[in-house]
Amino acid sequence: MALRRADFVIILSFIIIQLVALALVASFPAQVQTFEDPSDPGNSIIYIALFMIVSFSVLAILALKMVLVLRLIMVSAMIGGATLSFALLIHIIITPAWLVLISSAFLSISLISATLLTRDRRLMAATAGILCVGAIVILGTSLSLIPAILLLAVLSLYDYWAVRRTGHMQTIADGVVSAELPLLLRHIDSDGAETSIGLGDVALPGMLAASAMYHLTPVNGFIPGSNLLVAMSIVLGGAVGLMLLLRILGDKPAPGLPWINGGAILALAISYPLLFLF
Numbered sequence: 001m002a003l004r005r006a007d008f009v010i011i012l013s014f015i016i017i018q019l020v021a022l023a024l025v026a027s028f029p030a031q032v033q034t035f036e037d038p039s040d041p042g043n044s045i046i047y048i049a050l051f052m053i054v055s056f057s058v059l060a061i062l063a064l065k066m067v068l069v070l071r072l073i074m075v076s077a078m079i080g081g082a083t084l085s086f087a088l089l090i091h092i093i094i095t096p097a098w099l100v101l102i103s104s105a106f107l108s109i110s111l112i113s114a115t116l117l118t119r120d121r122r123l124m125a126a127t128a129g130i131l132c133v134g135a136i137v138i139l140g141t142s143l144s145l146i147p148a149i150l151l152l153a154v155l156s157l158y159d160y161w162a163v164r165r166t167g168h169m170q171t172i173a174d175g176v177v178s179a180e181l182p183l184l185l186r187h188i189d190s191d192g193a194e195t196s197i198g199l200g201d202v203a204l205p206g207m208l209a210a211s212a213m214y215h216l217t218p219v220n221g222f223i224p225g226s227n228l229l230v231a232m233s234i235v236l237g238g239a240v241g242l243m244l245l246l247r248i249l250g251d252k253p254a255p256g257l258p259w260i261n262g263g264a265i266l267a268l269a270i271s272y273p274l275l276f277l278f
Helices: 005-025 042-063 067-093 097-118 121-142 145-165 168-178 199-215 226-249 257-277
Strands: 184-188 194-198
Touching: 005 121, 005 184, 005 194, 005 199, 005 226, 042 067, 042 145, 042 168, 067 097, 067 121, 067 168, 097 121, 121 145, 121 184, 121 199, 145 168, 145 199, 145 257, 168 184, 184 199, 194 199, 199 226, 199 257, 226 257
Parallel strands: none
Antiparallel strands: 184 194
8 A cells, every 4th residue: 555645744743753852862851760770670560550550541431431531631641741841842941940840831731722722733733742752751761771672562562452452442542532632643634534643653662762862872882972873763663664554554443553663673673783782
């Protein structure tokens, strides 16, 4: 199946979001890391447990047809996520922490409010991208490479099971669409052709790239900026996985993480030895 314009827009958006996140990783303050020891594999277990709790909580809310409750919870989470994303950028410009927090919260509430009131597609896409950037930076700086790979591998298996076996991931996606929340990266062509992927399909492989960028030491590589080159290869590997997913499966419901995470992990497996070991 040939790729459509909507597919290329999503692939380009996938790459741009991750590059923006990588640009912010270098300035991330170490004192606000989520975990004291990013190399502890137990950190991945915590994230996996949180992911499962959120997934099945959303399913329960949808089963009870409590769409308003879902919207309230998700909107609160989006405001928090967008505040974090804005803070990552603003703290580079403004020093006082209180002013960073107030400015970020103001921008976040304004953006989310405008998005929900207008339901403008471009604004929805921008909001989704901003949420992804914050998630990528936090996850990538919180987990070094081994825990990050573990998280990607487990969630890829879960995604396959949730789509192919139980189908409940599609139920969650349909619920998010019906609630009109910017939790999917979507593009609709003028002829009505649509391509969409979940924010997790962008944030999780992006997390691996951010982890490489943040936790690998450039001076230990064979050329300056080896960590950036590994991170860039991971971004491209994930993009190739996404392209193959869209090229082969088209509009059919399919687990995206095995393809996208697989491409990202394969790119890491190739680039890391070349730049840090051989």
